[in-house]
Amino acid sequence: MEAYFPDYHKEEDTLDFESFQGTKSKFIQPASLKDPQLEKLKEALIDWINRTLKTEHIVVQSLEEDLYDGLVLHHLLSRLVGVHLDVEEIALTSPAQICKLEVILKELDKRLGLQDSSLIKWNVKLIHNKDLLATIHLLVAMVKSFQPELDLPPNVKVEVVIVEVIRGGIKSAVETEVLTEDKDTASASSNNPEREDPIEQLLKLETHKVNTVKKAILHFVNQNMATLGLQVADMDKQFADGVILLLLIGQLEGFFIPLFDFNLTPVNESEMLHNVTLAMDLLHDTDLQLPSIDPQDIVSQDTAATLKVLYALFNKYKGK
Known part of the structure; x- marks a missing residue:
């Protein structure tokens, strides 16, 4: 059937x-x-x-x-x-x-x-x-x-x-x-140049374009340092001893760095290097992605090294 x-x-x-x-x-x-x-x-x-x-x-x-x-x-x-x-x-x-x-x-x-x-x-x-x-x-x-x-x-x-x-x-x-x-x-x-470090690209531009970006980053820094009564006028020189960099990191991350951990008034290059090295260690602890930077370069007032650190902070916190 x-x-x-x-x-x-x-x-x-x-x-x-x-x-x-x-x-x-x-x-x-x-x-x-x-x-x-x-x-x-x-x-x-x-x-x-x-x-x-x-x-x-x-x-x-x-x-x-x-x-x-x-x-x-x-x-x-x-x-x-x-x-x-x-x-x-x-x-x-x-x-x-x-x-x-x-x-x-x-x-x-x-x-x-x-x-x-x-x-x-x-x-x-x-x-x-x-x-x-x-x-x-x-x-x-x-x-x-x-x-x-x-x-x-x-x-x-x-x-x-x-x-x-x-x-x-x-x-x-x-x-x-x-x-x-x-x-x-x-x-x-x-x-590929499009993948090159943004600061390396920036430093190849005309001086006035570089200065425009530096002013924007400087404005960002001073906005965050205003509550401490501090102001940065010379980006290269004033970050060389690591003091303002440490204070800026503390402001952005919302923590206090004990004064005995760093030299508030460094008198020699060794103390300055200690400050900058501490700052770089703190940045790595906060998982801020940074290109390889030698703390000595910042102490030596290397424009590119200082800009790379500040640019990374600016890029992370500019909208906050």
Whole structure:
């Protein structure tokens, strides 16, 4: 006897199938998930997040489990770019988390300069669904844009399975996806003038343009030193002994540096070097990302070294 299937069941099945046509999903191959290079990249990103958010007392243990609700991404955006969005601090429900992520990712995409949607390898749905591939792509893009001096493990690639629903059924393919550039590409990128240290670029400009930026930074310094009754007129000379630099760091970070820790009125180069070295150590403790700077250069009134430190402080605190 021939089986009978009512037509409406067939129509329903067809409608359900057609509603998924054209959808495409991407998954990391199980073997690639165990790749040591991928593990190193995940560890590097977790370490970067935890160092960046150390003062916020936020600790991330898993990229998959700790970023999907928007809390960590919101704090990263605030610390790295100085942007404070009007969103819930802690979103408990799924709709609230999605709404929060929409606001955060819209701002992030704008700050990352990604106007072409085809270049964006993440979205609200993927991040909220704890998609590891999308989460890593987003974090790597943030590091490259906001802290390009940070070294991530190079040449990390994973095998991905791409599954697409088509009219005739399901089509799948395996591809290699690049998460970080290889060393040669990264080196070429670092040699690009657009990736050069901003202060090094600045010092190559005409004198009047350099002075304009120095005035802006000086204005920022004096705004923050006004409550102490201090004013800086000569950026190179007045930061050489480290005293004002230490006081400025204390003002910006909101802590008091005991007077016995440094020389308030240094009388020789050794005492000045002690002050500047202490200042640099404090900056590293606050996770301020700085290029390699020798404290002796600041004591020696090296314009570039002094500007690099002040520019980093200015860039971090100008919007606060």
